[in-house]
Amino acid sequence: MNRYKTEKLIPYIILTVLGIMFLLPLLWVLFASFDPNAQQALKMPSSFTVNNFTSILTDPANLRSFGIGLFISLGQAVLVVVVAVMAAYPLSRYALKFKKPFMYTILFMTALPITAVMVPVYQLFIYINMQDSLIGTILFLTASGLPYAIWMMKNFMDSVPLELEESAWIDGASVWAGLRKVVAPLMIPGICTVAIFTFSGSWGNFFVPYILIQTPDKFPASVTIFQFFGNFGMIEYGKLAAFSLIYTMPSVILYMFSQRFMSQGFSLGGASKG
Amino acid sequence: MNTNMVVSPTVTIKENTRKDHTLVKSILFLLPAWILLLVFFVGPILLTFYFAFTNLALTGTEAKNVQFIGFQNFLSMFEDPDFRISVVKTIVFLLFSAVIGQQILGFILAVLMKEKNKTFRRIIGIIVLAGWVTPEIVVAFCWVAFLSDNGTLNLLLQHIGLKPVTWLYTFPMVSVVVANIWHGTAFSMLVFQAALDDVPKSVEEAAMMDGASRFQVMFRIVLPMVKGSIVTNMVLVTLQTLGVFTLIFSMTGGGPGTSTQTLPIFMYNQAFVNYQLGYGTAISLILLVIGIGASLIYIRSMKVNL
Numbered sequence: 001m002n003r004y005k006t007e008k009l010i011p012y013i014i015l016t017v018l019g020i021m022f023l024l025p026l027l028w029v030l031f032a033s034f035d036p037n038a039q040q041a042l043k044m045p046s047s048f049t050v051n052n053f054t055s056i057l058t059d060p061a062n063l064r065s066f067g068i069g070l071f072i073s074l075g076q077a078v079l080v081v082v083v084a085v086m087a088a089y090p091l092s093r094y095a096l097k098f099k100k101p102f103m104y105t106i107l108f109m110t111a112l113p114i115t116a117v118m119v120p121v122y123q124l125f126i127y128i129n130m131q132d133s134l135i136g137t138i139l140f141l142t143a144s145g146l147p148y149a150i151w152m153m154k155n156f157m158d159s160v161p162l163e164l165e166e167s168a169w170i171d172g173a174s175v176w177a178g179l180r181k182v183v184a185p186l187m188i189p190g191i192c193t194v195a196i197f198t199f200s201g202s203w204g205n206f207f208v209p210y211i212l213i214q215t216p217d218k219f220p221a222s223v224t225i226f227q228f229f230g231n232f233g234m235i236e237y238g239k240l241a242a243f244s245l246i247y248t249m250p251s252v253i254l255y256m257f258s259q260r261f262m263s264q265g266f267s268l269g270g271a272s273k274g
Numbered sequence: 275m276n277t278n279m280v281v282s283p284t285v286t287i288k289e290n291t292r293k294d295h296t297l298v299k300s301i302l303f304l305l306p307a308w309i310l311l312l313v314f315f316v317g318p319i320l321l322t323f324y325f326a327f328t329n330l331a332l333t334g335t336e337a338k339n340v341q342f343i344g345f346q347n348f349l350s351m352f353e354d355p356d357f358r359i360s361v362v363k364t365i366v367f368l369l370f371s372a373v374i375g376q377q378i379l380g381f382i383l384a385v386l387m388k389e390k391n392k393t394f395r396r397i398i399g400i401i402v403l404a405g406w407v408t409p410e411i412v413v414a415f416c417w418v419a420f421l422s423d424n425g426t427l428n429l430l431l432q433h434i435g436l437k438p439v440t441w442l443y444t445f446p447m448v449s450v451v452v453a454n455i456w457h458g459t460a461f462s463m464l465v466f467q468a469a470l471d472d473v474p475k476s477v478e479e480a481a482m483m484d485g486a487s488r489f490q491v492m493f494r495i496v497l498p499m500v501k502g503s504i505v506t507n508m509v510l511v512t513l514q515t516l517g518v519f520t521l522i523f524s525m526t527g528g529g530p531g532t533s534t535q536t537l538p539i540f541m542y543n544q545a546f547v548n549y550q551l552g553y554g555t556a557i558s559l560i561l562l563v564i565g566i567g568a569s570l571i572y573i574r575s576m577k578v579n580l
Contacts (some may be wrong), residue, residue: 011386012394018383019398022456025420026404029412032419038523040419042426087307090300103572109315110570111510115538116561119545119554120321121314123330143314146307175299204409206520211546224410226524237419244412255407 021234028265032241039237052242057093062224062243068134069203069220075138078201080145082193087146088153089179103154109147118211125212132214141208145198156190196258221247319562326559330552340552359420359532360540364516366447367454367536372515375455377508380462384470385492387463399463406460414524417453418442426480446534451577454521458514462507469503470496502575509572516565537561 024042032038033052035045056062091099121140122131130136160183168178184191202208206222213219219227224241330345351357383402387395405413420426421441428438441449473496481491497504519538522528528539535543537557545554 011390015383015386015394015398018379019401024426025416025456026408028419028426029416039321040422040426041429042420083310086303090296090303094296094300096297097301107573107576108569109311111416111513111565111572112319113513113521113561113565115517115541116558116565117318117322117549119541119558120318120325122545123325123522123551123555124314124318124321129285139310140314143310146311146315150307155431200407204411206409206524222409222411227413229415229524240415244415248408248412251407251409252404255403262321265513 009198029241029244032237033245035238035241037238038241043248052238053246056239056243056246060220064217065219065221065224066246068218069222072134072138072141072209073199073203074218075135076141076145076202077195079138079142080149080198081195084146084149084153084194085157085184085187085191087150088157089183091150091154092157103151103223106147106150110151116145118207122211128195131212134213134218137209137212140212141202141205144208145201149194149198152230153187153190156187160186193258196254200254203250322555322562324557325552325555327556328552330551330555347553351553351556353561355356356532356535356540360537360557362533363447363532363534364536367451367522368512368517368533371451371454371458372511373508375451376458376511376515377504379455380459380507381466381504383459383463384466387467400516402463403460405456406458408455408457410518410520411524413453414521416450417456417497418525421449423565442526443530446530450522450525450534453525454515454518457521458511460512461514465477465503465507466500469500473499506572506575509568509575513517513565513568513572516568 028042031042031045034048034050035043036047036049036051037053038045088098091103096102119195122195125131125133125136125140128136164186165178165182168182169175173181204222209220210221210226213223216227225247228243229240275380313520327342327344329346330340333458338478383398408416422428423440424439426439427441431438440447442466477495478491481495488493517538519534519542522534522536523542526534528535528543537560539563541554541557544550544557
């Protein structure tokens with residue numbers, strides 16, 4: 001009996017140790033951000049302060065970088081969703097000869113590492129006079145996010161029953177209106193999932209804006225925080241931790257949101273009945 | 275189709291015009307995606323193949339007169355000891371952080387978490403996922419602080435009577451590998467959790483009844499059943515790790531010396547620090563070709579129904 005008990009206990013012990021090991025590096029950011037004199041090592045703050053946060057958030061340069069990051073990520077997410085929903089429509093609804101090779105190409109593209117093309121992209125941006133342009137960066141990020149988005153959207157759209165759309169056509173709606181007013185609203189969970197993943201992906205992306213944007217005034221948060229680390233990182237640990245925490249928050253919150261959509265599952269089966 | 279022969283001509287014409295209609299509509303719907311993908315995705319890939327054979331430079335005379343120089347970039351690349359070092363570093367980084375680290379740790383986590391107390395499972399899951407959701411650059415800061423001379427790890431070592439270690443200087447590769455495992459493991463854990471949930475409990479129980487040990491059940495029954503997921507996950511994680519730039523760049527900058535200079539860092543240094551865009555692109559091409567190869571394996575392993 002005893003042996004059985006210890007055998008059951010071992011996984012809990014291993015998991016607890018692993019959990020602590022995973023938690024330790026993260027705890028430092030949390031504690032240091034509220035510590036008035038944070039050091040490199042993890043320690044309980046002797047007193048709590050929000051000064052680190054206020055000093056980061058009252059600096060107009062930081063606020064602008066958050067704004068720019070938001071502009072890039074939101075712009076990309078909106079573009080990706082609109083273009084991917086449009087592209088998914090014929091792929092889901094019509095029998096097309098080029099569908100199979102196209103979908104394979106899309107799947108292939110989802111796996112390619114973007115890092116590998118950044119040098120030629122930089123050169124391309126010089127040729128088409130788009131270097132140092134936020135819009136150009138958004139367009140490049142949109143293209144790099146599209147393969148995954150089209151793949152997901154097509155699968156989501158496949159589960160929206162055709163009958164609902166057909167009844168809209170009978171009522172005189174065009175294909176475009178049917179897509180906008182019938183199909184898209186039924187795909188909200190899918191659209192949100194794609195939008196969130198796209199947003200988080202570019203919000204956390206440092207390499208692309210670091211290569212494509214040169215003017216410091218146009219840096220999004222990911223690049224500003226890197227520079228902050230280089231300039232003050234070795235002195236102002238508390239501020240760096242606060243900056244990191246603020247910067248990480250959108251990714252965490254959006255991830256939790258996306259989990260809600262996913263756990264709700266895809267209950268479109270009821271739609272055809274109702 | 276045979277039925278086409280008996281269909282009256284008017285119907286065929288009608289069907290043809292309808293087909294043309296859907297084709298035109300399809301093209302209109304797909305056009306924005308095609309344009310974006312062509313200009314910003316396919317374009318750069320084609321440019322990689324072109325620039326890799328030129329002497330393109332960021333500044334100087336070569337910046338204006340781009341010349342085709344054949345395999346010169348590749349010849350100098352294979353003679354460049356730094357390139358050889360980078361290849362080795364990339365393989366070490368891939369092997370230990372992706373193939374061994376994330377895969378095995380992710381699998382162990384998924385196996386151990388199976389059928390555990392629900393709250394406990396959730397807490398461990400959230401902690402592991404936190405490392406995954408955290409942006410790469412913040413992951414780098416966390417680990418630079420954690421491993422620094424006066425950091426948390428050295429503090430713990432001193433508590434148990436060991437001497438502090440200058441981790442980022444003495445063991446830079448170990449440092450970036452561990453940080454990348456910390457950041458990436460959740461993905462493998464999620465994949466394996468889903469795969470393990472699909473293994474029917476009755477199969478395991480039947481084997482146990484027949485007297486199979488826990489290890490036999492794991493290696494003879496469960497592992498072969500989730501083999502597909504392991505292959506797919508392995509390829510995906512390899513592809514993700516192949517492209518890792520930010521983490522290494524902000525933790526060690528590829529150094530000290532060349533000790534963590536993987537191919538993406540080497541590519542960046544050649545193109546943007548030494549201003550040799552052509553040479554940098556030749557390195558990109560190597561990355562791209564490896565990426566294309568792995569992606570093709572990925573598609574095959576997916577066995578998707580389209």
